[in-house]
Amino acid sequence: MVPLVTLGALIYMLSIVFDQARPMPIEDNSVLLLQPVGVVVEDLDPLEPLQALLQQDVASEVLLSDLVDAIDAASEDPRISAMVIDLADTVGPGLSQTLDLITAIDRFKARGKPVIAVGDFYTQGHYLVASQADEVLLHPKGSLSLTGFGAYNYYLVRLLDKIKLTVHVFRAGDNKSAVEPFLRDDMSSTERRVVARWLGSLWQDYTAVIERGRGLPSGSIDRMIADFPALLGQYGGDVAQMSLALGLIDGLANDAAMEARIAEVAGAGRDEVAGVFYDDYLNTLAVEAMGKLPVAGADQPALVAVVPIEGELVPGESIDGFAGSETVLERLRRTAELPGLEAVVLRINTPGGSVFAADVIREGVQELRAQGLTVVVSMAALATSGGYYIAAETDHIVAQPTTLTGSIGVFAAFPTFERLFDYAGVSVDGVGTTAMADAFRADRPLSEGSASVIRQVIAGTYVDFLHIVAEGRGMNVEQVAPIAEGIVWTGSDALEIGLVDSMGGLEEAINIAAGLAGLDRWEVQRMGTAMSPEQRLLQHIGRSIGMAGVFSAGPIADMVDALRPPLRLVESFKDPQGVYMRCISCANVL
Structure with a gap:
């Protein structure tokens, strides 16, 4: 029997969903409110019913494509006169994905519509x-x-x-730094040099975008940070006043003043501003589109499908932000069956992540190409190691200058805890039918024969990786070898060395795919994770009520957040052979 409290809560949540499903009338001179609540992602994570109802470890998610679609639709909609951006409750996106969002904002501004x-x-x-808006306001x-x-x-x-755990590590690719945390107490000089190179490049791109958006001289941001203590002292420790004086913002305003300014820009009285949240706007557009269904038998445009592959690569099903090989493969095959797909x-x-998972997905991609379909890759913030393995043999690769890619290398980590057993006074003994019977037991020392097996698997996998890149990129292995070795490249560097074909975001990749397929007209269909009706309902409920706050602040929250990456890394080690193509030093820098 369902408890009355749970049933009542479910009925309440359903009432919210059905209430929000009604289209909101969009008045003339409306303001689009870009105020996403949640983690910005490329693909929504399906919710399990019990987890969702109990709100355990569930964070609201926001599709990047929804934000871009809302901005683009509003830029063409005569009913929308302006846009307000408020990202206070938003986590992410990555640097390269932010550039996609900024490009959409630029398209909106190009229509002569102001952005605050x-x-x-x-x-x-x-x-x-925010720096790309026409006007930036900050609370005093x-x-x-x-x-x-x-x-x-x-x-x-x-x-x-200290815990008597031995981790046996193996790698192919001299700069494959993923094993360093198990071997060292600090970052190696080689890794420090590589990371400093790509990190510095990303920072230059970041500051250049801000300086261009704010009309500041080149180098202004670096000088501000270098002089920050002295500058702050000049303004009595008031960060807001300092930001205003340095040209980082246009004005100081409390909530009431912000509302008044928005009304002024929209050309309406303060109580007359018609604001429409981006998700309500998309829902209304979807309902309006239902009345404009194409006539049966009419000539339909060809289809370009967008398939997201997001998260660490693991075997099996996608869950909790991991990209499961079986889930992605099913999605690729479902995509291939779309009528009119080109x-x-x-x-x-x-x-x-997992070599096994990466190879399953790569084979699924090659199935698409074998059917005569054009396949183009759009790299977001990260497409390293196993991500590049998937991308290498496609028809065209598009990346942002700030994308991190490459990291062509392989590693394995095999833990044994015989020292812990010895310390605790536990002995392990027995008999096997062959010399390899105890080869990969974690409670016994790793023999040289077993280590040799792992080394050979790693070496063979790396050679396969080099050949796949060489074949996909029109190179020979000798050309690939020096730019492999586990080295991480930015998108702009990758363009110079031939690992990608052009710079741009998702929109550019879609246009290139349509061009390569010889299309004059096309529609775009996004292929997200297949969800059951129950999961779709729960996803809608979660987004409607802002399920599970993920926004806490303070030192304790920061400490908890700092522990997530290493714990998530351990959780991702699921390859059947313990062999991985993964970049560990790569991270979202924003």
């Missing part, structure tokens, strides 16, 4: 978007944080020694 950014506090990621007691980018790892060698764009945002 408002906020109490601006993080580095939020400010990158708010702040704006610009500190620079950093990439830091946890190094475990002393911890492993081209597919893979939207890749992954640091890599």
